[in-house]
Amino acid sequence: MRSWDAFSASEAEIRGMVVDPRWRGLPVPAQAQVIAARVLVTPDGDRWLFGAHARWYLHDPADGRWHPAPPPRSAKARQVSHQAAVLPARLIPRGPDFSAEPGSTQAFVGPDVPEELTEQVRVLLRASGRKSELDFPLTAFDEIFASDVPSTVAAIWGTVMWCSYAPAFDGNERLITIFGEYLRRPLPGDEWVRWLPQPSLLDLVALVAERARSGRARSALRLLALLADTAQILLADARFRPRALALLTMIEPALRAQGLDDPAARIDDEAVRQAWLSRCPPRFGRALLAETDPAENFRHSVYDLLEAVAYTPDPYAAAAGFLADLSDSKERLPRMLCHRLREAYRELDQAGLTRTSAAERTQPDGFQIPQTGEYVVPQEWTGSGSFPALPVPLPATVTGGHAVPGTSDEGGPDRASAAAVLGAAYATGLAWQRLTGARVPAKGFAGSQGLVQRLILERDDSHHP
Structure with missing residues (x-):
């Protein structure tokens, strides 16, 4: 067998x-x-x-x-x-x-967000942007939005970011550009990709709980409804769906029973967060690991990364190439990996090829500078130049070359697979940040830049996951 x-x-x-x-x-x-x-x-x-x-x-x-x-x-x-x-x-x-809903590990670079989804969010945002900041003060996401922006706008943005598997967006993705007039400063990234932070559930809670504590029950209810309306729209895209479903199950009881979370809000935001989590069914457990178990969340993110690079000759070496970008001053990372992946990572570490993003060894436009001793994926594996070089330790030649599911006709990864690798790699970096507090580079992790070059050639089309 x-x-x-x-x-x-x-x-x-x-x-x-x-x-x-x-x-x-x-x-x-x-x-x-x-x-x-x-x-x-x-x-x-x-x-x-x-x-x-x-x-x-x-x-x-x-x-x-x-x-x-x-x-x-x-x-x-x-x-x-x-x-x-x-x-x-x-x-x-x-x-x-x-x-549990399987979802998708694709980033929002390459396959676009469905136009219908974006238009529904735009309509919701336009109506919300007309609210007064006095009635809806900005109690979270103030690093993203200008001070005169109402928290109704932040509620929509926060839901989009929280529900996304990996919030790496094409620089001209319309779902992001519709927020442009409300931004406090340019979003992190460059003209190709916006590497956006993923908020915690506590950020969403803070918007609602502050209004509840202030005795503004109608405002609190409006913000809850905006979270739910946005999550409902996001269900149309598999990259949002698992966490959108989880969010809906947490907040819908509070929509049906006004004031349900008021006693918790009078304690603090964390008490409300715990109340929301307690209402989430067990089937959404994996979607909420970032909130409930950051260490296990990181391990499952690594699982996604290994699945995404399964088409490579050596998935452990390929995954280790992306993990090498993570800042690990306390040398905690190897203990979090299975022994096969740990061995591949240590080979890179011994060659001095780890923690590349932490050292900011990238060009100003965010593209990777090859380092001395760094291996690259050979041309015969990529398939007629379909996938630019990646910083993973592979042999000089690769035999075989037969196509597997998720590859193009030339034997390299197809467009959807490349987007899945980019998403899984970025999600792993964010999971590591959540676990350790390590910094995420504003222009993305160095190992992801080759993937960006692969995907930007096919931007703004009608292909949807």
Whole structure:
């Protein structure tokens, strides 16, 4: 049996059991025993488990931890039994986590936001921009908007940014340019890409909670409705949908029962945030990891990155090339990675090729300057120049060249796949920032610039995810 058949068969079997309503009635030890009996082992000794959030986990033989990691596609695998008692509870699927919206890891560079979605947001924004800043003071996002901008505008912007998987936008993406007249200063990035910060849920809460504490119930309700209306519009794009669904489930109860969060608002914003999170169903757990578990959120972002570069000859080396951009003065990053990715990252570290973005080694226009000793993707892999060089350690030549899903006819990544890599790489950088406080470069991470060059050649078209 080919390795992907083995992994697919095991995944299908576990999915069938977990989605069965009887699964939720089993005690956790019994669930763990079922999962542990279906661990797969590859010839290199790696152990793989399909578990929580409908994802695969790789066992680290050094310390016994399990890391979220996509399984290999080119190795045989056999089923073995693992000791159930040592499986962490967080790995055991509960059931609702298997019904989560998968979404998309694409950035908003390349595939445009649907015109209908943008137009609906524009209409909502135009009406909101006419509100008085005295009735709707700017209690969050004041670094983005001018002081006379009402918080109704900030509520729409904050929802767009919070719901986005990776807020890296084409420099002339209309969904962003419609906010132009309200901005305090130019957005970070350059003429090609706007590398925008992703707000926390607390930023959205602050807009509403301040009005509630001030006794302005109607204003608080209006802001809640704007959050919901914007999220409802964003459902049309898979890059927004998972978090938009989560946001809607958190705030709709407060729309139906006016004043629901007033007692929490009188305590502080964090109390309101916790009230919102408590109303979110378990099926949205992964979409909210950035709010509930920043470390696990980073690990799952790395999983997305590995999936996005799966078409490469060595996905671990490719992913390590992007992780090399992260600032890691405390050397915390290697401990967060599975042993295969950790090994690839350490090879780059030993070659002095890590923390490139932290050193600001980019040209003024944001494009990458090749560094001494830096490897680049060879032309025969990219496919007729379809994908500019990336700072990942690959051999001088790559054999094979057959197309796989997500590649162009020439064997390089197709446009959608390149956008997915860019999105996953930027989301990983933002997850690292959320976890460690590390700075995100204003012009983006150095390793992403080759992807930008690939995508800007096909801007402003009608292709939508």
